[in-house]
Amino acid sequence: MENYRSPQRDAAFVAYELFDFQSHYEALDLEDVSPDLVKAIHAEAAKFADNVLAPINQSGDQEGCHWNDGEVTTPEGFKEAYKQYVEGGWPSMSHPPEWGGQGLPYSLATSIAEFFSGANHSWAMYPGLSQGCISTILAHGTDALKQKFLPKLIEGQWTGTMCLTEAHCGSDLGMLRCKAEPNDDGSYTLTGTKIFISAGEHDFADNIVHIVLARLPDAPAGTKGISLFIVPKFNVSDDGELADRNQVECGSIEHKMGIKASATCVINFDGAKGFLIGEPNRGLNGMFTFMNIARIGTGLEGMAASEAALQGSLRYAKDRTQFRSPTQRQGERSADPIIVHPDVRRMLLTQKAFAEGSRALAYYCMQQVDISQRSKDSESVQLAEARLALLTPIVKAFFTETAQEATSYGIQVYGGHGYISEWGMEQLARDTRISSLYEGTTGIQSLDLLGRKVLGSKGELLAVFLKEISAFCDTVDADEQTGLWCKQLGQAMQQWQKLTATVGKAAGANPDELGAASVDYLMFSGYVTLAYYWLKMATVAKQKLAEGTSETDFYQGKVATAQFYFARLLPRAQSHAAAIEAGAASLMDIGEDMFKAD
DSSP states (O other), X not given: OTTOOOOHHHHHIIIIIISOHHHHHHHTTOTTSOHHHHHHHHHHHHHHIIIIIGGGHHHHHHHOOXXXXXXXXXXXXXXXXXXXHHHTTGGGTTSOGGGTOOOOOHHHHHHHHHHHHHHOHHHHHHHHHHHHHHHHHHHHOOHXXXXXXXXXXXXXXXXXXXXXXXXXXXXXXXXXXXXXXXXTTSOEEEEEEEEEEETSSOSSXXXXXXXXXXXXXXXXXXXXXXXXXXXXXXXXXXXXXXXXXXXXXXXXXXXXXXXXXSOEEEEEEEEEEEEEOXXXXXHHHHHHHHHHHXXXXXXXXXXXXXXXXXXXXXXHHHHOBOSOOSSOOOTTOSSOBGXXXXXXXXXXXXXXXXXXXXXXXXXXXXXXXXXXXXXXXXXXXXXXXXXXXXXXXXXXXXXXXXXXXXXXXXXHHHGGGGGSGGGSHHHHHHHHHGGGTTTSOHHHHHHIIIIIIIITTTTHHHHHHHHHHHHHHHHOOOOHHHHHHHHHHHHHHHHHHHHHHHHHHHHHHOTHHXXXXXXXXXXXXXXXXXXXXXXXXXXXXXXXXXXXXXXXXXXXXHHHHHHHIIIIITTHHHHHHHHHHHOXXXXXXXXXXXXXXX
């Protein structure tokens, strides 16, 4: 969308008025990361997103990527935009100075990722994959591997990918067959084919560093026999310089519904040279460093899409005239702007509630990542990691599922014009559809939340978060309106605990009950979690209005959207609760042959 504008004001509200990032940074010995510095960085990032990335978004979709004999050429303007990105120092923001980074907090670097994704989803995926590659090498690589690969990756001269799945195994990584044979010099020879490799081949950088899952010769079966390797497109000398071409080839690129300017590659490793990273047969543990970063990043893509859909819809709704309002007629025109009509407002408010509510939860998670990476207090780190364990699958799945609704409403607000490519809304919906699929589908995220995180911790992770919500509600100086919202939230929290116990008991007798309840459980969790953040935002906004402010519309908009959320969106949780309580029978009692249509 060429008219996209990075949401700087709301980003500042969430960071400094809602979560007090100034005190947060000071507590982590980051006093130099002042509000003025953050504001300046956001402003520069917005210029790049709005003026460089947004104008090539639609043309990139129309042109797509080009594959020729193993080489991929990106759409016009994409390579040049990446050059500006590198020249601006954006790749190195949050990485350690000893490897060429700027040492800024994760939250600051990640907050601008929303701007880039909202402006141009396809382009933003290229540098986004590199960040996960860097973090994986930092966490698990030897000093020699760090010296060899990190400086050029952090500078942005090289980019990175994650190579997980194969054609026969999909999300079941225990089935993968890519093999790694040890060499006498300590390296390994990798053979196999990986699919769905985002940014696996392109013309942005001198080298592409792949993080690859493969099996050693004596590896046990299943996920316990997976190891992790670094495999560069070009081999690298010990001093970090490019050497000869490695046996890594892009066999093809996928022809896709959306994100057409992002190269999704089949990568063939035909005796390629690689290096073990981390412990043998512990590769999936190492890859989770990459995957957890990618899951939060994918959630941000959903949030950014909801924001972009809101921006486009709001502009159109204010300008497009259709029919007369029975109560809000504006002048003597034959028709009024469609924003006066209740159903259009329903769609706009849903987009706004999802975009801004998601931003609040996302910034909270960014704050927890900062603490987990930088705090010297072990209890604070442990608490932050507990919060992230619970909330990461919600961020990934709930943000991307609600983005489907927000972008669909973007098309609906435009009416017939929403179906026309020139307006950009149908591209936004197509691009966003992938976000609920990669880095683990909604079903997989839901099983992770309910099975591994909530039931797997015997309810402790959920209890930590519910305790925080209860503590906040106890501090709210409630008027009649916020008092009602606190009551609604309290009832939802009790129901959350009851549903957890119900599913846990049922799954003990029938394991299918877990899978039958999981997606509805995640969606219920998402609606309740966003209610908490809308209560927090409304509380801050009411305080600002009481103190007096020149931004009355901004803060009143927060309160009004909270009212809409509690009245019209939080009640959706009850349908998910009913589905959970219905159990697995309605899903599993139908025989496979009964699905036939003939």
